[in-house]
Amino acid sequence: MDLTFWFYLSSGLFLGWSLGASDAANIFGTAVGTKMVKFRTAAVISSVFIIIGAVYAGSGASQTLGTLGSVNTLAGAFMAALAAALTIYWTVKLSLPVSTSQAIVGAIIGWNLFAGKPTDVTVLSKIVGTWVFCPILAGIIAVLLYFLIRLIIRRCRITLIRQDCYTRIGLILAGAFGAYALGANNIANVMGVFVASSPLQAATVGSLFTLSPAQVLFFIGGIAISVGVFTYSRGLMTTVGNGIVRMSPLMAWVAVVSQALVLYLFASQNLQHFLISHNLPSFPLVPVSSSQAIIGAVMGIGILKGSSINWNLIGRIAVGWILTPIAAALLCYISLFFLQNVFNLEVCR
């Protein structure tokens, strides 16, 4: 493994860094913004659990992306990740809710088109379906959780100060779970395109456990996400906590748990096996947008409490569903053309 591998991987690492910088705010934003949890505590917990989630449970969603398009050269994977990263930068500029999933799916389709490989329409429709379903499901879960919490508080007559104490602990636990689910679900966006072409070998950690080559890749991606959390998420966390969405810590807990559950449902292979073995409908293992999940959860609570539906926000999410993948696909296609014809690099086999 030479330096070129790390150069090619850099676009994925950059994507991971930006994911950590933006999406950690969805998990710990309100907790840090309202000073319920210190930033350092939030950053350490996020980082540790994102890495655990990515390494332990990241393969499910990654396999789904693999079936959509198996980017089989490092240069191709580099460009797919870079196209996704640049598209995210552009959507952030347009103030659209960022979705790494949509960008990377678009980029993979762009690679498929360039390489002349077929795009599995069934898998694609499954993925697109989850994008629409994810915020709706988060909203429904948030409403159910809200009712449950309200019932518990009213029945148990928990004092305000204890409530604060439990909420604080709950926010830390929910943050840990949210970080785990984010790592498990979104590592596919960051490192998924590199799985097929990665030269990494399996690694044994002491004599405790062995990481498969994909898990080693996910571990590296997890570290990139963590660096993003530590270096760039602080400002966003404060903004989420105090600016865009002003919620009480208890409502923030409901929103974070809802988002984490949605991400977990779309990432856990164990849960999928369990549901299938009990003849229950299962969830496809697909990377989904944590930002859109939390927006769905917040809107669910808002609608329940009598707020009007923010059609502007829903419109912007819907525009993102269409615009982000198309832009990423186009950018990836054009960039691959340059990479192949100007730099003479093998972008597909």
Place this chain on the structure above:
Amino acid sequence: MFHLHLSLFAKTKALESDIDNFHNKLINASMTFGKAVDVYLKEGKSEKFKKISRQIKKIEHEADALRRSIENQLYSNNLLPDLRADVLQLTENLDRIINKFDEATYMFYVEQPEIPEEYHAGIKDLGRLSADCAENMGMASRSFFRDMASVRDYSQKVYFTEHESDVCSRQLLEKVFDSDMPLANKLQLKQFINEIADIADTAEDFIDELLIFTIKRSI
């Protein structure tokens, strides 16, 4: 994490205990004040009255110390960050009511007004109504921390007793100024009546704020 949870629970328990004790002080102050007015009307500045007056002063000092401890805990331990401002405002308000009890008792102690027999029943009623009003304010505030659903019940009692104390003080003032007392005595009595009625008015102002805090926190 385990250590964090243990220390958080300990800090929570300590704060909860202080807030509870602080409310006890307000309720004690209001009951003691009612007793002080009774004793003064019966005995004037007797030894018993002096003892009760000292009791109220002591309660006021202890309440001040508790308020400072609550404020200190809220900031140094970073507790209740999202409603810290509301809790601080609430404790300041309750403390002001306790101070008012102390001030009113001290006025009796220092000025020793001569109150003709015919006003005794009215002033006794006014003292009782103001004390009840403050006591209900204390109960409402305690409910804010324990059981928010009851805040509205107690606030209704505060509004009712405040209205009653208003009526009572107006009747007393009319009666005083219709009398043949020297103007100086009339003005002194007016000052006492207003001082006592002001306790209920203050409690009513604070209950409005408390209701807003409750709406903000209701889930």
